[in-house]
Amino acid sequence: MPEVDRVIHEPGRLMIVALLSEIQEADFTFLLRETGLTKGNLSSHLFKLEAASYVRIEKAYRGKVPWTLVRLTPEGRAAFKQYRKQVNLLLGGKGWRRLSGSE
């Protein structure tokens, strides 16, 4: 059985990576809203993804307001693609459905 990437496998991080997979970049507010995570939880997941070089985080200002931009790195995209393949294999090619129940 193939070993899945534990960094991506965690549900919160998996959601973040999936959200970023189809776009170039997003800000913290978007991720906060779409994941339903708390600010602290989201920050912690982002730092773990950044430590694994799966996302790049840029800090900027919009007017006087801090603005955090997040984008998936090529390594992150490759890891997500690989993860999808592995999970599909584990689920017998039946896609994503009930991933949490299949553990």
Place this chain on the structure above:
Amino acid sequence: MSAIEDAMDDLGQISKRPFTHWAQDGLPCLVFGLNFMLTGFVFLIEFALPRNPFYPFAAILFWCAISLASRWGLTKLKQRIVFPRSGYIAFQPSGWMRYTSVIAIGTVLAIVVPIVIYQPRFHGWTLIAGPAAAVFFALASLDSWFRYGFPDGILWAGVSLAVGVWMFHIHAGFIDGLLWLLIALGGAWVFTGGLRLYFFLRTDASGKERSNA
């Protein structure tokens, strides 16, 4: 079941959320609906005016100008109204291959379709081509409903089909019919976009810039 476990049910759906997010405020529909309506009216006026070689050129120039203005205006409105409230996203930039193929296909269609449609032997087709285009737009609208879960697509499909039936009933010419379809669809887009924007602004009434992280 937590929000995350819920979401784990179908990660494919999560990947599509940015597209839903982009349209949820109604601004894209509002801006491009206005664009469709203006384009339709300008070309209808151009066809109604006495023949003058300058008019078609002016109409095409106007269409290019409002298309660019729509794109610019949408970006500015998103930056001002939407991003501070519900977050910023940027899509992958389209490659030159995509731009080139879209321009090439558009140019070929713009040249070939009128030539074919207005051949005397294809006269009967002109009466069917308009309604056929309406059915095509209706199916595309329903696709947006199925694929991204926009119920607005049902209204757009209904409007397209209604215009298609009307075109068939009055034997509208292809170009005239297409322009009226553009205006009606634009109106439907403006209507649903306006409603979405109204509810979006009400839901996020605070409109406060969020300090993020």
